[in-house]
Amino acid sequence: MTERDYSLADVVALLVESGDSGPASHRYSDDIPMPSVETLSEIVEDLRTVLFPGYYGPSEITPDTMPYYIGSTLDRVERHLSDQIRRGYCFVCEKTNTETCHDCDARAKEMARKFIRKLPKIREDLLGDVEAAYDGDPAAKTHGETIFCYPSIRALTNHRIAHELYRLGVDIIPRIIGEMAHSDTGIDIHPGATIGKNFFMDHGTGTVVGETCIIGDNVRVYQGVTLGAKSFPKGEDERLIKGLPRHPVVEDDVIIYAGATILGRITIGKGAVIGGNVWITRDVPAGAQIVQSRAMHQSFIDGGGI
Structure with missing residues (x-):
């Protein structure tokens, strides 16, 4: 029987039978x-x-x-x-x-x-x-x-x-x-994330804060910032191990600019400034400023530099 031949009763029967696949399909x-x-x-x-x-x-x-x-x-x-x-x-x-x-x-x-x-x-x-x-x-x-x-x-x-x-x-x-x-x-903030006092997300759209993230006091982030996990370890059954600390720790007085991606259980030290669109997977010391590498700008005349 092709899909075109299904009657309404056939569709109902098939949907009911598919509940045998488990609770993801049906909830009794x-x-x-x-x-x-x-x-x-x-x-x-x-x-x-x-x-x-x-x-x-x-x-x-x-x-x-x-x-x-x-x-x-x-x-x-x-x-x-x-x-x-x-x-x-x-x-x-x-x-x-x-x-x-x-x-x-x-x-x-x-x-x-x-x-x-x-x-x-x-x-x-x-x-x-x-x-x-x-x-x-x-x-x-x-x-x-x-x-x-x-x-x-x-x-x-x-x-x-x-x-x-x-x-x-x-x-x-x-x-x-x-x-x-x-x-x-x-x-998108997971309810498990711990957020300190005086937190501000300027604009905010696209900001993601993971479950085990810890954010200190007086932290400011801009739109599109991700405080996420870098990897997801699996157990012996090949399923993801849940509940492990896997998101960043952001200490007091940190500023994170738009589009920055910070992954893993790393620490962004107190007073650090994270520039826009950077990708960070290692600890950042207190007071550091992390920005993108500057693009080299050169101009050539009459084919010079080729």
């Missing part, structure tokens, strides 16, 4: 729902309004109404986040074929409450990022402009939320939140 959920991207998006936007009230959410919020608004919003966030965390646990349990846990509800509620307690720290870190964006970009007229307009602050809001959930051991939810920012801004 029974009564366990998947995490909801739509609900997680609402949670992140609610958190954005709590972290930057007035800029996001109701614009008419006042000092008198702010406690009520933040309180009611966080009550809703905690309940919805707890449900999504529970779904994430079930998603991973099914994926790894472990026994169904009996305390997922209690663990999910505990993780949601622990996360809520992290919000003051997240806000403190984000305010440092806003200050870095304002100080680092002469085009920024106000701090509010960087909050409302800059993709760096939007991506970092998602990342600092996702990173705290990642540190709490929450399954899959941090990755979804990180990928939301990736889709919105073109900035």
Whole structure:
């Protein structure tokens, strides 16, 4: 039978049968729902309004109404986040074929409450990022402009939320939140990456920060910078070994210009400046300046130099 001869019933039967190839093809959920991207998006936007009230959410919020608004919003966030965390646990349990846990509800509620307690720290870190964006970009007229307009602050809001959930051991939810920012801004930061205070990604598009990357304080990067892995070791089963430190360590006060590619578990020393479009796979000492080799320019007359 050729493809042209398939009836609708044939196509349905073939797609159902292909589920035998494993969970990458079909997911048998029974009564366990998947995490909801739509609900997680609402949670992140609610958190954005709590972290930057007035800029996001109701614009008419006042000092008198702010406690009520933040309180009611966080009550809703905690309940919805707890449900999504529970779904994430079930998603991973099914994926790894472990026994169904009996305390997922209690663990999910505990993780949601622990996360809520992290919000003051997240806000403190984000305010440092806003200050870095304002100080680092002469085009920024106000701090509010960087909050409302800059993709760096939007991506970092998602990342600092996702990173705290990642540190709490929450399954899959941090990755979804990180990928939301990736889709919105073109900035790809793995939730496992550790980022210090006052971080600024100028323009930001195409910036990639890997899972085990560690970034210090007062670091500034420009568009198209990659902080990635150089190689991926395999185990005896020929599968990639996961979780190894494989991304760069960027120390305090480093500047990395557009298009630079920095790969492997190397250290970029404090105060170093990395020029645009360079490729680095070795340690860079503190205070160093790494730039492209200058092209030699020569002119010839009447065929001279041939």
